[in-house]
Amino acid sequence: MFTRITSLIVKEFLQVFRDPRMKFVIFVSPVVQVLIFGYAATMDITNVPTAVYDLDNTKESRDIIRDFSYSKYFDIQNYLQKEEDIDYVMDRARIKAVIKFNRGFAQDLTGNNTAHMQIIVDGTDSNAAQIILSYSGTIIANYNAKALKERTEIFLKRKNVYPVVDLRDREWFNENLYSKNFYLPGVIAMIVTLMSLILTSMAIVREKEIGTMEQLIVSPIKPIELIMGKITPFGIIAIVQMVMIAVVGVLWFKIPCRGSIPLLFGATLVYLLTSLGIGLFISTISSTQQEAMMSVFLFYFPAILLSGFAYPVANMPGWIQVITTLNPLKYYLVILRSIFLKGVGFLVLWDELLVLLVMGAAVIILSAFRFRKSLG
Amino acid sequence: MNLGRTKAIFKKEFIQIWRDPRSLALAFAIPMLLLVLFGYALSLDIDNIPMAVWNQDGSQTSIRFLDNFKLSKYFNIIGYYDNYPAMEHLIDKGTAMIAMVIPKHFSKYIQSNGVAPLQVIIDGSDSNTAQIVLGYVNSIVSSYNQKFMKDALAVNSITNSTPVDLRSRIWFNQDLDSKLFIVPGLIAIIMMIIAALLTSLTIAREWERGTMEQLISTPVRNVELIIGKFAPYFVIGFIDLVISVLTGILLFGVPLRGSPVLLFITSGIFLTGALMLGIYISVAAKSQLMACQMAILTSFLPTFMLSGFTYEIFNMPKWVQYVTYLVPARYFIVILRGIYLKGVGMEALWPNILAMLIFSFIAVRLAIMKFKKKVA
Numbered sequence: 001m002f003t004r005i006t007s008l009i010v011k012e013f014l015q016v017f018r019d020p021r022m023k024f025v026i027f028v029s030p031v032v033q034v035l036i037f038g039y040a041a042t043m044d045i046t047n048v049p050t051a052v053y054d055l056d057n058t059k060e061s062r063d064i065i066r067d068f069s070y071s072k073y074f075d076i077q078n079y080l081q082k083e084e085d086i087d088y089v090m091d092r093a094r095i096k097a098v099i100k101f102n103r104g105f106a107q108d109l110t111g112n113n114t115a116h117m118q119i120i121v122d123g124t125d126s127n128a129a130q131i132i133l134s135y136s137g138t139i140i141a142n143y144n145a146k147a148l149k150e151r152t153e154i155f156l157k158r159k160n161v162y163p164v165v166d167l168r169d170r171e172w173f174n175e176n177l178y179s180k181n182f183y184l185p186g187v188i189a190m191i192v193t194l195m196s197l198i199l200t201s202m203a204i205v206r207e208k209e210i211g212t213m214e215q216l217i218v219s220p221i222k223p224i225e226l227i228m229g230k231i232t233p234f235g236i237i238a239i240v241q242m243v244m245i246a247v248v249g250v251l252w253f254k255i256p257c258r259g260s261i262p263l264l265f266g267a268t269l270v271y272l273l274t275s276l277g278i279g280l281f282i283s284t285i286s287s288t289q290q291e292a293m294m295s296v297f298l299f300y301f302p303a304i305l306l307s308g309f310a311y312p313v314a315n316m317p318g319w320i321q322v323i324t325t326l327n328p329l330k331y332y333l334v335i336l337r338s339i340f341l342k343g344v345g346f347l348v349l350w351d352e353l354l355v356l357l358v359m360g361a362a363v364i365i366l367s368a369f370r371f372r373k374s375l376g
Numbered sequence: 377m378n379l380g381r382t383k384a385i386f387k388k389e390f391i392q393i394w395r396d397p398r399s400l401a402l403a404f405a406i407p408m409l410l411l412v413l414f415g416y417a418l419s420l421d422i423d424n425i426p427m428a429v430w431n432q433d434g435s436q437t438s439i440r441f442l443d444n445f446k447l448s449k450y451f452n453i454i455g456y457y458d459n460y461p462a463m464e465h466l467i468d469k470g471t472a473m474i475a476m477v478i479p480k481h482f483s484k485y486i487q488s489n490g491v492a493p494l495q496v497i498i499d500g501s502d503s504n505t506a507q508i509v510l511g512y513v514n515s516i517v518s519s520y521n522q523k524f525m526k527d528a529l530a531v532n533s534i535t536n537s538t539p540v541d542l543r544s545r546i547w548f549n550q551d552l553d554s555k556l557f558i559v560p561g562l563i564a565i566i567m568m569i570i571a572a573l574l575t576s577l578t579i580a581r582e583w584e585r586g587t588m589e590q591l592i593s594t595p596v597r598n599v600e601l602i603i604g605k606f607a608p609y610f611v612i613g614f615i616d617l618v619i620s621v622l623t624g625i626l627l628f629g630v631p632l633r634g635s636p637v638l639l640f641i642t643s644g645i646f647l648t649g650a651l652m653l654g655i656y657i658s659v660a661a662k663s664q665l666m667a668c669q670m671a672i673l674t675s676f677l678p679t680f681m682l683s684g685f686t687y688e689i690f691n692m693p694k695w696v697q698y699v700t701y702l703v704p705a706r707y708f709i710v711i712l713r714g715i716y717l718k719g720v721g722m723e724a725l726w727p728n729i730l731a732m733l734i735f736s737f738i739a740v741r742l743a744i745m746k747f748k749k750k751v752a
């Protein structure tokens with residue numbers, strides 16, 4: 001039995017790697033992807049392209065502009081001369097925010113009145129706009145706190161009026177709020193899932209499409225051996241990819257790996273049961289590779305989008321959250337992020353692992369059953 | 377070029393698509409699925425943040441301070457605790473996003489004009505969410521502080537004492553509805569995915585099945601073959617476009633402020649480029665598995681990650697920003713958002729339209745050249 005499985009595994013490897021470009025696709029491209037996407041995948045909003053339209057042009061208005069440009073959040077790129085320029089730069093999406101001061105700003109401020117200023121934000125990207133608004137609000141709140149403190153001190157003739165509540169915040173797990181620490185484990189899940197799904201489903205359907213499946217069936221190999229021989233090589237490839245991406249993440253991007261490495265491997269193996277099983281299942285319901293590929297994406301898109309990779313699950317409507325409990329990728333992602341960032345172990349993660357194990361076993365058994373029927 | 381022969385290839389390809397109704401159904405199901413997911417399920421807006429509280433003080437002042445959090449829609453106090461381990465566990469499990477500790481003598485500090493240290497612990501795993509949460513906490517605390525100082529000033533009969541009043545105006549998407557931002561961008565994603573998935577396999581399939589040789593031996597010319605292969609998929613892609621536009625307007629209420637004619641013309645240019653890129657891949661790959669991998673690497677992943685759809689381009693490091701210039705969807709997304717939300721036309725969008733024309737032209741040239749070389 002073992003020799004039959006091994007020979008099938010060898011055949012599968014030979015077939016995949018016969019095209020030398022495939023070596024590049026499988027072993028080099030994940031590293032390239034991580035290197036580029038690791039830099040690109042960030043939801044942090046910094047260096048917002050900003051323009052200034054300062055009609056007041058006084059020390060006070062320039063002070064506030066300086067507060068904006070000293071924060072890493074705003075990148076002041078140009079000073080506008082006319083009102084119409086605002087439309088021009090905003091329409092062309094070159095500038096996301098315009099800070100505007102009217103004449104008399106400094107006069108109001110020094111005269112102990114309320115001075116008005118304006119920020120115009122491109123709301124196209126609602127998320128970025130919200131963050132930009134909150135940044136500008138904070139900058140002005142800090143400025144006000146300082147100014148108010150000075151005024152209070154003068155009026156109360158007392159020195160050192162302190163803020164009443166002093167906020168001391170601490171961020172756990174990802175102290176400097178680097179979003180790459182959050183997204184890189186997700187990139188592992190994304191690449192491993194896609195590769196294992198595509199390779200498994202297309203490789204099996206290919207045999208059907210070009211007619212070599214009949215030859216396999218008439219050979220003495222048993223269905224269960226055929227299944228093992230078909231999914232093992234792709235499982236091995238997926239594990240190798242996972243290791244490569246994790247190594248790049250830890251060495252190059254310096255993401256912490258605080259948890260146990262054996263647990264990482266164990267969890268990936270358990271997860272691969274599900275993802276290879278789904279690949280196998282798709283192969284039993286497809287008759288052409290085109291169909292298999294499209295079916296993979298029909299599963300892959302919702303799996304990625306509803307996993308919490310880019311869009312937090314907690315923000316989704318209730319009934320969608322119920323659906324996400326069926327999403328294996330969601331559990332794998334929780335496990336990956338917990339192992340890398342939180343360093344928690346089996347005791348915290350056992351329920352996620354159990355769910356994955358049950359799902360994996362169910363999917364594999366179901367697909368194996370269907371696979372045997374589709375052979376018969 | 378002979379119109380009759382082109383039509384014959386077109387018909388053959390169409391029959392082949394028609395015979396694989398599942399693939400055809402998926403070509404419409406995947407865009408619909410993406411639209412529904414993005415329209416209903418995914419949101420980056422953050423509210424109802426689960427918060428754990430340890431009130432060591434318990435005084436009236438501290439309870440009133442907490443009311444500020446209770447009353448804001450952003451926080452949801454999930455419980456009160458009296459030790460660190462309990463709160464640590466909640467954050468480890470992800471049940472609480474933020475833990476707040478109000479120190480002993482909180483009210484005494486405040487009444488004696490001292491500074492009361494307030495401790496908050498935030499789960500920083502998701503740095504983007506953490507930053508927004510921190511911003512909310514900051515603004516609640518600073519408005520509490522300011523109210524205190526203003527009250528002190530009011531005692532001395534000085535009212536109206538906010539130094540700077542920041543008025544923000546949001547253009548193009550006043551309600552900061554993330555749907556208005558996502559749906560137009562999604563059209564580019566859908567076009568690219570469908571085009572690449574469908575055409576990348578079409579010629580590779582002929583190679584793999586050995587029918588390419590038959591096609592070559594017929595009098596049909598290269599250009600006729602490519603156009604005959606291209607046209608049916610252009611029709612499918614265009615139907616997808618119309619579906620997406622209609623769903624966006626009718627179901628999600630995304631306003632189409634600019635010219636629909638310009639929208640369809642620019643989409644046609646983009647679709648042509650994307651389909652031709654798929655055909656180029658298909659000719660170069662020769663096997664369907666390879667074609668599928670190449671399509672994912674060159675079209676799906678860059679479009680999803682580097683086009684500005686998921687992640688803002690201005691946030692990326694400079695060298696990644698240069699890489700994004702090679703991603704055609706980058707230009708198309710600016711055009712789509714410009715036409716939809718800003719209602720601008722040629723005068724603002726011509727550089728992007730020009731870039732897309734160049735991309736499509738190169739893709740057409742490449743496909744035809746590669747084809748000539750392979751066949752000869």
